[in-house]
Amino acid sequence: MLKNDDIFVEVTDKKIDLGKLLEDFQHHSQGAQILFNGVVRNTNLGKKVHAVSYDVFVPLAEETFFTIAKEALEKAKSPLKVVLIHRMGKLFLGESSVAILVGSPHRDDAYVASRYIIEQIKVRSPIWKKEHYDDEDSQWLAGHTLKGT
Amino acid sequence: MKIRVKFFGSFRQYGNGEFLEVEIKQPMTLNEFRLHFENSLKKEDKKFLESALISDSVFANETQVLTNDYFLEREMTLAILPPVCGG
Numbered sequence A: 001m002l003k004n005d006d007i008f009v010e011v012t013d014k015k016i017d018l019g020k021l022l023e024d025f026q027h028h029s030q031g032a033q034i035l036f037n038g039v040v041r042n043t044n045l046g047k048k049v050h051a052v053s054y055d056v057f058v059p060l061a062e063e064t065f066f067t068i069a070k071e072a073l074e075k076a077k078s079p080l081k082v083v084l085i086h087r088m089g090k091l092f093l094g095e096s097s098v099a100i101l102v103g104s105p106h107r108d109d110a111y112v113a114s115r116y117i118i119e120q121i122k123v124r125s126p127i128w129k130k131e132h133y134d135d136e137d138s139q140w141l142a143g144h145t146l147k148g149t
Numbered sequence B: 001m002k003i004r005v006k007f008f009g010s011f012r013q014y015g016n017g018e019f020l021e022v023e024i025k026q027p028m029t030l031n032e033f034r035l036h037f038e039n040s041l042k043k044e045d046k047k048f049l050e051s052a053l054i055s056d057s058v059f060a061n062e063t064q065v066l067t068n069d070y071f072l073e074r075e076m077t078l079a080i081l082p083p084v085c086g087g
Helices: A018-024 A058-075 A107-124 B009-013 B030-044 B051-055
Strands: A007-012 A032-039 A047-056 A081-087 A089-092 A096-104 A127-133 B002-006 B019-023 B058-060 B076-081
Parallel strands (some): A007 A081
Antiparallel strands (some): B058 B076
């Protein structure tokens, strides 16, 4: 876990409690809270998925999350608060794999920051997914190379 | 000297699934080490045929991705990171 006054990031093997997240990280300066909740879905590329395993290089992932969150704060026009929690381990359908909570005085900055953060997580974080299928062997998914980063 | 390389993602289907120790006789850059790693992995696991996986991967420590000119001059633990897909 890494944090400062405005950012909290963590990789966890525990279920993400979204209600508690909204309650714990509320701040009276915020007029808007945007919560992005990534969940395990039942199909991908035409295959029936029943679970996804997340492999994470935890210390570097948390460093990367913190850096991405700092970038989002720097790009914003108003003060933001960012919480980013990513699961590791085997998750089943409907479970939250990643939660990104952005709070800001007004909604525009929060929407923009939330989108920025999830897009950067997908191409920069040391995290890998193995899908488990109903009818065939599980498979590690192709991804984005970190060469040149 | 021994360089321990921790496995992540699709590398976990090879060897013991956790790490590979590579013995190198002299200090070298990561770029040079890449070939030693590939040869060691092929020796460790005959199933490994994906040279492209190694060339598309990067090496890292706990705080940063390492550049190809990073110099290995003492025993250490690295991670090999194949193409990523989190979120």
